[in-house]
Amino acid sequence: MNYNNQKAKYHLKIIVCGSGAVGKTSIIRRYVEDRFEFNYLLTVGLDPSNRQIEVDGFLVNLIIFDVAGQKRFQTLRDVFFRKAHGALLVFDLTRPETLDDLYEWKQQIDDRLGKDKIPNILIGNKSDLEDSIRIDYGFLEDQVIPDFLPIKYLETSAYQDANIRETFSLLTKEILKKQGIINQD
């Protein structure tokens, strides 16, 4: 179905959080432009993009905010977090230290927007790099997910286009549920 001529009723701001080079820009690029870049071009500052999505019969305009993961670009974080409706917390399945950094991102979300105020989805990206993966689901389930509850977890590959659309659908759905627009299941 083509929604181009319809007006979205809801406009939701999604923020994509995580350390440098975990694949934030790649996930958004795959979702919005359906392409992938092997070259690492680090994000400087903020870079919002748009895509419409249909969830449970509701047409929603997602405004997706990308941000620099590297700590030296901290100055735009106020604009980044402001009035966000939902967040992706992205780590790199091949670099466990990127998971540790998410505690800090989650803290910033809670401090600026209120504790557990917006839905978060935990994303383990680069699932295609099978031989280099250093984090398994058992570890996450025991040691990590309990610290981030309530949260859902998905493994993605921006490269292979695995679980990318599902990620944005799930987050949109969680936001609409939280806002009472669709029913909890």
Ligand SMILES: Nc1nc2c(ncn2[C@@H]2O[C@H](COP(=O)(O)OP(=O)(O)OP(=O)(O)O)[C@@H](O)[C@H]2O)c(=O)[nH]1
């Ligand atoms: N194999 C593989 N490589 C990926 C994937 N996603 C991203 N990459 C690569 O990882 C590197 C970093 O990706 P970016 O999307 O630029 O990372 P970022 O999180 O936006 O980084 P900053 O902007 O510095 O915060 C690039 O070389 C990408 O090609 C993936 O799913 N699989």
Ligand SMILES: [Mg+2]
């Ligand atoms: Mg980036």
